[in-house]
Amino acid sequence: MSGGPAAHSLMRQVTDPRLLKRAARQCMGRTGAPGADGMSWHTFRQDMPRRLAELSGRLADGTWQPHPVREVVFDGWGKQMRLAVPTVTDRIVHRALRAAAEPVLERDAYPPWMFGWRPRRGRPQAVAAAAAHLHSGRTWVADLDVAAASSGVPLEQALDSIARFIHDGTYLALLRRALTALPDPLAPGSGLAPMLTNLRMTPVDEALADLPVVRLTDNYTVFSPTRADAERAWQRTVQALAEHGMRPAPAKSKIWCPNPEDLYAAG
Numbered sequence: 001m002s003g004g005p006a007a008h009s010l011m012r013q014v015t016d017p018r019l020l021k022r023a024a025r026q027c028m029g030r031t032g033a034p035g036a037d038g039m040s041w042h043t044f045r046q047d048m049p050r051r052l053a054e055l056s057g058r059l060a061d062g063t064w065q066p067h068p069v070r071e072v073v074f075d076g077w078g079k080q081m082r083l084a085v086p087t088v089t090d091r092i093v094h095r096a097l098r099a100a101a102e103p104v105l106e107r108d109a110y111p112p113w114m115f116g117w118r119p120r121r122g123r124p125q126a127v128a129a130a131a132a133h134l135h136s137g138r139t140w141v142a143d144l145d146v147a148a149a150s151s152g153v154p155l156e157q158a159l160d161s162i163a164r165f166i167h168d169g170t171y172l173a174l175l176r177r178a179l180t181a182l183p184d185p186l187a188p189g190s191g192l193a194p195m196l197t198n199l200r201m202t203p204v205d206e207a208l209a210d211l212p213v214v215r216l217t218d219n220y221t222v223f224s225p226t227r228a229d230a231e232r233a234w235q236r237t238v239q240a241l242a243e244h245g246m247r248p249a250p251a252k253s254k255i256w257c258p259n260p261e262d263l264y265a266a267g
Helices: 011-015 017-028 041-046 048-061 088-108 123-135 155-163 169-180 193-200 202-207 227-243
Strands: 070-076 079-085 140-145 213-216 219-224 254-256
Touching (some): 011 169, 017 048, 017 088, 123 219, 155 193, 202 227
Antiparallel strands (some): 140 219
């Protein structure tokens, strides 16, 4: 990580109609219910060039305003979950904001051992990295799943996390406008939540950078040759999380000697 913020403008990448079309296609790859305005992807596609041109113009001249989100409550993983459902056009803006920032964050913010919520760096790559550590003799693993990594993040903290790496004031103002419309800055259902959750944990990544560690989304695994070393790694990771307002989920965190394929299981 270079640590140097990007001073160049990202707004052209957010407002370019061709890139907005790419963002729309990426959003369409996932099924989703209409937002508060009732517009579906089927309806949006019927007049997509005009809609994207208008959206581009509003983003460029600063008149774009986010719509209210539709909140959905459902049962999942044994508890009630709240999901924010933005409108179709707001989802496109979220994805365009994320796409513009990702190259800068890939270069300056994310360590090579961090996987998930990144292009072409998911669970298979994380398992392969873990296997290399295990096969080198670091068979004891401090395995910490972060509890509610996307909860309890104030708006200013979310904005500060990306402003460490991006100094484009117009981009940050647009991001603020988009986040202000959400029930929480990292609300599940927003296309911005994965990027901002990764950024929330970046200071913890930096605190652990000298350890043999792999992170997949919100799951830290630190590899050690002995149980005593793993316990020290555990305490260090717990401390780093606590310093940034996070803690491990007790039911999902442990010190053990796993096989690579047993790590990073969903649920």
